[in-house]
Amino acid sequence: MVPTETGFIRPQRSRGRFRHMDFTIRSASVEDAKAIAFVQVEGWRSTYGGIVPDAYLAAMDVESGTESWKSPLESSEVAAFVAEDAAGVFGFICGGKLREGGEGYDAELYAIYLLQDRQRGGAGRRLACTLAEVLRQQGFKSMVVWVLEENRRAVAFYKSLGAVQILQKAVNIGGAELSDLCLGWADLDCCLQGQVEAPSKHLDG
Numbered sequence: 329m330v331p332t333e334t335g336f337i338r339p340q341r342s343r344g345r346f347r348h349m350d351f352t353i354r355s356a357s358v359e360d361a362k363a364i365a366f367v368q369v370e371g372w373r374s375t376y377g378g379i380v381p382d383a384y385l386a387a388m389d390v391e392s393g394t395e396s397w398k399s400p401l402e403s404s405e406v407a408a409f410v411a412e413d414a415a416g417v418f419g420f421i422c423g424g425k426l427r428e429g430g431e432g433y434d435a436e437l438y439a440i441y442l443l444q445d446r447q448r449g450g451a452g453r454r455l456a457c458t459l460a461e462v463l464r465q466q467g468f469k470s471m472v473v474w475v476l477e478e479n480r481r482a483v484a485f486y487k488s489l490g491a492v493q494i495l496q497k498a499v500n501i502g503g504a505e506l507s508d509l510c511l512g513w514a515d516l517d518c519c520l521q522g523q524v525e526a527p528s529k530h531l532d533g
Contacts, residue, residue: 351451353458356408356420358401363417364410365393371441379478384502407462411442411451418446421455423463429472429510430494435463437473456489460519470514477507486511490518 356364369388376385400406400422411419419442426436437459442452463471473491475482495510513519
């Protein structure tokens with residue numbers, strides 16, 4: 329069964345896709361690279377305006393993002409999923425083996441974004457749940473995610489799923505010195521339990 333923000337339901341499944349309400353969560357492929365790049369660019373601009381310099385956000389473009397996403401989407405070491413509705417892909421998540429984080433953790437949520445008008449509708453929580461479950465099936469036990477401290481909605485979202493702060497570092501984005509937090513789940517089961525226990529109020533990645 330797949331957890332939702334209100335409990336556990338038995339979803340309809342078709343060709344590996346989980347259907348819930350008016351959107352679908354499915355595995356991402358290289359054909360989704362352009363849609364994912366679009367969501368990421370729009371996600372950065374709607375989320376980080378006033379945090380990251382405007383010039384940096386204006387320089388982001390879908391074309392270059394599309395090319396940069398092709399390799400990860402073709403990699404067997406990256407688990408990636410998209411959320412889509414009748415209009416197309418409006419959100420995505422990806423993760424895999426730990427790249428950087430606290431000692432004792434083995435997996436990492438690399439990125440999660442939703443278009444602004446599709447946030448707070450349960451899709452972010454479903455994406456996070458799907459990734460956590462797949463990573464657990466692959467043998468991972470724990471997970472971290474890096475998020476800018478000023479992105480308070482994202483921090484609140486991850487904490488609602490049971491994450492706790494474990495590290496902090498300074499990062500430079502477009503000339504701005506910012507604080508980057510590493511939040512972690514010592515047990516992926518805690519992340520999955522958070523899907524049910526806390527209603528979704530915030531979303532980023």
